Amino acid sequence: MINLDSQxxxxxxxxxxxxxxxxxxxxxxxxxxxxxxxxxxxLRNTKAALVGYESAFRLxxxxxxxxxxxxxxxxxxxxxxEEAPHVPWYVWLQRHFFPLSGVALLSCFLGVLFIESGxxxxxxxxxxxxxxDMGSYTFRDxxxxxxxxxxxxxxxxxxxxxxxxxxxxxxx
Amino acid sequence: MTTKAxxxxxxxxxxxxxxxxxxxxxxxxxxxxxxxxxYARAFSMMRNEDEALDLSQEAWVKSWQRLKQFQGESSxxxxxxxxxxxxxxxxxxxxxxxxxxxxxEMNEESGGAxxxxxxxxVNPTEGLERAELRKRIDQALGQLSHEHRTVMVLHEFExxxxxxxxxxxxxxxxxxxxxxxxxxxxxxxxxxxxKTEDSx
Numbered sequence: 001m002i003n004l005d006s007q008x009x010x011x012x013x014x015x016x017x018x019x020x021x022x023x024x025x026x027x028x029x030x031x032x033x034x035x036x037x038x039x040x041x042x043l044r045n046t047k048a049a050l051v052g053y054e055s056a057f058r059l060x061x062x063x064x065x066x067x068x069x070x071x072x073x074x075x076x077x078x079x080x081x082e083e084a085p086h087v088p089w090y091v092w093l094q095r096h097f098f099p100l101s102g103v104a105l106l107s108c109f110l111g112v113l114f115i116e117s118g119x120x121x122x123x124x125x126x127x128x129x130x131x132x133d134m135g136s137y138t139f140r141d142x143x144x145x146x147x148x149x150x151x152x153x154x155x156x157x158x159x160x161x162x163x164x165x166x167x168x169x170x171x172x
Numbered sequence: 173m174t175t176k177a178x179x180x181x182x183x184x185x186x187x188x189x190x191x192x193x194x195x196x197x198x199x200x201x202x203x204x205x206x207x208x209x210x211y212a213r214a215f216s217m218m219r220n221e222d223e224a225l226d227l228s229q230e231a232w233v234k235s236w237q238r239l240k241q242f243q244g245e246s247s248x249x250x251x252x253x254x255x256x257x258x259x260x261x262x263x264x265x266x267x268x269x270x271x272x273x274x275x276x277e278m279n280e281e282s283g284g285a286x287x288x289x290x291x292x293x294v295n296p297t298e299g300l301e302r303a304e305l306r307k308r309i310d311q312a313l314g315q316l317s318h319e320h321r322t323v324m325v326l327h328e329f330e331x332x333x334x335x336x337x338x339x340x341x342x343x344x345x346x347x348x349x350x351x352x353x354x355x356x357x358x359x360x361x362x363x364x365x366x367k368t369e370d371s372x
Contacts, residue, residue, distance in 0.1 A: 004350070008349045008353055011352065012349065015327070017334055035291070038291045038293055042291050042292050042293070042356075042357070043357075045296070045360065046356045047356070048297075049305065049309060049359075049363065050309065050328045051328075053216075053306060053309055053328075053329070054212040054213065054216060056303075056306055057208055057215060059208050059211040059225070060225070061225065066207060067200050069229055070229055071196065071200075073229065073233045074196075074233055074236050074237075077233065077237070
C-alpha cells in the first residue's frame with residue numbers, strides 16, 4: 001500500500017508540480033512499482049475524462065434576455081448610487097467630529113501623562129546627583145514648626161553668608 | 173458612433189476600451205462572447221442552474237462596475253472567470269457557515285476511506301460518447317463535496333497551480349493536494365460504479 005505522501009507525490013508528478021530531481025525519482029519509482037503505475041494511470045484517466053467538459057455548456061437563456069437582465073441591474077445600481085441622499089455638512093460634522101474629538105482628547109491625556117512622567121523622572125534624577133562636595137546646615141524652629149536646610153559647596157571658599165547677615169541673626 | 177456590427181468584429185481589447193468609455197453596446201458584445209464560459213464555470217462549482225445563472229449575471233454587473241480596474245495583465249476572459257469564481261466561493265462559504273459541519277464532511281476533508289480504496293484499473297470512460305461521458309461526469313461531480321469539487325474545477329478547468337488554488341481558497345498547498353487527490357479518486361470510483369450500474 002502506497003503511503004499518503006507518496007500518493008500525493010505521484011499526483012504532483014502527473015500535474016507537473018515536481019522539481020526536476022523529484023520528478024526523476026518518481027519516474028524511477030514508477031519503473032519499479034506496478035502499483036504506483038496503476039494509481040498514476042487511474043489519476044491520468046480521471047484527468048483526461050474532464051478535458052472539454054465545460055466547453056459543451058450553453059447558458060440556458062437567449063442573448064437578448066440575459067443581456068436585458070444585466071443592463072437593468074447595471075442601470076438600477078447606478079441610479080441607486082446617484083440617488084444616494086446628500087449628507088448635509090452638520091450631519092457630516094456630527095458623524096466625524098465626535099469620534100475625532102474623542103481621539104484628540106485621548107491623545108492630549110496620554111501626552112500630558114507622558115510629559116508628567118518625564119518631568120518626575122527628571123526630578124528624581126536630580127535628587128540622585130548628591131555630590132560629596134556638598135554640605136548642609138539644618139535649622140529647626142520648634143515654635144513655628146519650621147525646618148530650614150542650607151546647602152553649600154565644600155570647595156567654595158567664600159563665606160557661607162555675608163558677615164552682616166550673620167550679625168543680624170546673632171543673639172544680642 | 174460605434175454600431176453593433178462594428179462590435180462583432182472588434183477584438184476583446186477594443187471592446188474593453190470602448191466599455192471603459194461607457195459604451196454599453198461594446199460591453200454587451202463582451203457578455204455575448206464569454207457568457208457560456210462564465211455560466212459553465214458557475215455551474216461547475218455550484219451544480220445548480222438557477223444559482224449559476226444568478227451568479228454569472230452578478231459577475232457581469234460587477235465586471236462593468238470594476239472595468240476601470242482591469243489593466244489587461246490577463247485576458248478579459250480570464251479576468252471574468254476569476255470574478256465569477258470568487259463570487260461562487262463567497263456563496264459556498266456563506267452556505268458552509270449556515271450548516272453545521274458533519275463528521276462525514278470531516279472524514280472527507282482528511283481523505284476518508286477513498287484514499288485507500290483499490291485502484292480502478294479499467295478506464296471507465298473509454299468508448300463513451302461525449303454526451304454520455306458528460307452526463308456521467310455531471311453525476312460524479314454532483315456527489316463531491318463543495319471543497320473537493322472546487323479544487324478539481326480550479327485545477328482541471330481553470331488550470332490553476334496548487335499554490336494559486338491555495339491562495340484563492342485560503343488554505344494550505346497540502347490541503348489542496350489532498351483534496352485534489354481525494355476528489356480524483358472518488359471521481360474514478362464514481363465513474364466506475366456508474367459504468368457497472370449501467371451495464372447491469
